[in-house]
Amino acid sequence: MSFKALVVRDAPQRASVESVRRDDLPEHGNVLVKVDWSSINFKDALAVTGKGKIIRSDLPFVPGIDLAGEIVESSDPAFPEGSTVLSTGWGVGEVTWGGYARYQRMKSDWLVPVPQGLSTREAMIVGTAGFTAMLSLQAIQEYGLPPGAGPVLVTGATGGVGSFSVMLLAAAGYEVVAVTGKAEAAAYLKELGATDIHPRSTFESGAKRALDSGNWAGCVDSVGSAVLESVLSQTMTHGVVAACGLAGGHRLNTTVFPFILRGVRLIGIDSNTCPQAPRRRAWEGLRDLAQSIDFERIAHDVMLEDVPLACDQLMNGGIQGRYIVDLRDAG
Numbered sequence: 001m002s003f004k005a006l007v008v009r010d011a012p013q014r015a016s017v018e019s020v021r022r023d024d025l026p027e028h029g030n031v032l033v034k035v036d037w038s039s040i041n042f043k044d045a046l047a048v049t050g051k052g053k054i055i056r057s058d059l060p061f062v063p064g065i066d067l068a069g070e071i072v073e074s075s076d077p078a079f080p081e082g083s084t085v086l087s088t089g090w091g092v093g094e095v096t097w098g099g100y101a102r103y104q105r106m107k108s109d110w111l112v113p114v115p116q117g118l119s120t121r122e123a124m125i126v127g128t129a130g131f132t133a134m135l136s137l138q139a140i141q142e143y144g145l146p147p148g149a150g151p152v153l154v155t156g157a158t159g160g161v162g163s164f165s166v167m168l169l170a171a172a173g174y175e176v177v178a179v180t181g182k183a184e185a186a187a188y189l190k191e192l193g194a195t196d197i198h199p200r201s202t203f204e205s206g207a208k209r210a211l212d213s214g215n216w217a218g219c220v221d222s223v224g225s226a227v228l229e230s231v232l233s234q235t236m237t238h239g240v241v242a243a244c245g246l247a248g249g250h251r252l253n254t255t256v257f258p259f260i261l262r263g264v265r266l267i268g269i270d271s272n273t274c275p276q277a278p279r280r281r282a283w284e285g286l287r288d289l290a291q292s293i294d295f296e297r298i299a300h301d302v303m304l305e306d307v308p309l310a311c312d313q314l315m316n317g318g319i320q321g322r323y324i325v326d327l328r329d330a331g
């Protein structure tokens with residue numbers, strides 16, 4: 001059996017669609033998944049363009065941190081043949097071959113059944129980005145920030161994590177203020193549920209003072225660095241900030257004052273290693289919200305051959321929403 005996969009080969013790194021045989025797939029894993037859909041996340045763009053050291057395995061390598069499809073072979077009775085599953089994280093697409101292939105061998109420990117009521121396509125519109133946004137929303141709720149406490153910022157708002165965070169927070173009743181580098185995206189962000197838009201530039205120079213006016217009850221931050229530093233200095237007493245990204249850089253230069261004088265909670269979000277119980281709870285929450293939110297409005301379809309170009313665009317900050325990869329004709 002042969003099928004298509006996007007394969008990254010030796011330096012200078014290049015990724016192209018190749019015909020792969022089933023015997024080429026890594027041997028680890030007790031389940032064979034026929035992949036219908038994958039998606040493009042920030043990590044995928046780093047892996048495919050070679051701009052970040054995401055691939056931690058020998059080349060050739062198949063990237064793609066997300067996948068959803070049908071099980072066609074399984075030795076795990078909990079994941080029988082014919083069931084639909086999704087996978088995000090666990091180092092798939094970083095350490096082990098990922099979702100940019102029509103078939104992939106997986107460990108059943110990495111899989112989540114696609115919740116009833118959600119299609120494999122919708123699961124990949126969500127993907128790692130939407131799952132991370134859901135974990136961020138749940139952290140904000142669990143750390144005691146109710147809707148009505150005040151405006152909640154979303155930084156990197158037009159990105160995958162950002163777009164989903166705007167939609168999920170608004171659907172949960174929060175007043176959402178979007179922070180974006182794209183002035184032209186205001187209408188898009190308002191349609192997703194933002195009540196106000198702030199330019200990214202007003203946050204990019206970092207905190208003006210250790211404690212600035214407390215304007216924000218909370219934040220989902222996918223940018224990091226100076227933007228997160230500004231956000232922390234402007235967060236209200238007992239506010240909650242969920243830090244999940246580094247699109248603007250990984251360094252954080254701050255003081256303890258927001259934490260010890262305002263009780264601000266800075267919560268780290270790691271979707272990659274999220275344990276199974278909260279993972280399934282988040283996916284059930286996403287399935288429930290899919291009844292009231294139209295995920296399709298942020299989705300753009302691409303074929304496997306289009307992934308390298310889409311990754312270049314994502315690296316240049318030029319895309320909006322979620323790019324999902326259609327593998328149904330890939331073999």
Ligand SMILES: NC(=O)c1ccc[n+]([C@@H]2O[C@H](COP(=O)([O-])OP(=O)(O)OC[C@H]3O[C@@H](n4cnc5c(N)ncnc54)[C@H](OP(=O)(O)O)[C@@H]3O)[C@@H](O)[C@H]2O)c1
Nearest residue numbers: 042132156157158159160161180181245246247248270271
């Ligand atoms: N912790 C986790 O488990 C987890 C999971 C998924 C993603 N992430 C991280 O979250 C971040 C966003 O991921 P994503 O998949 O949503 O990526 P994405 O779709 O590329 O979105 C990133 C957004 O950040 C903003 N941005 C881009 N370049 C920037 C820069 N140089 N400085 C400041 N802002 C910039 C842009 O939004 P605007 O133009 O609207 O400002 C862009 O759309 C990444 O750092 C990713 O690694 C973490």
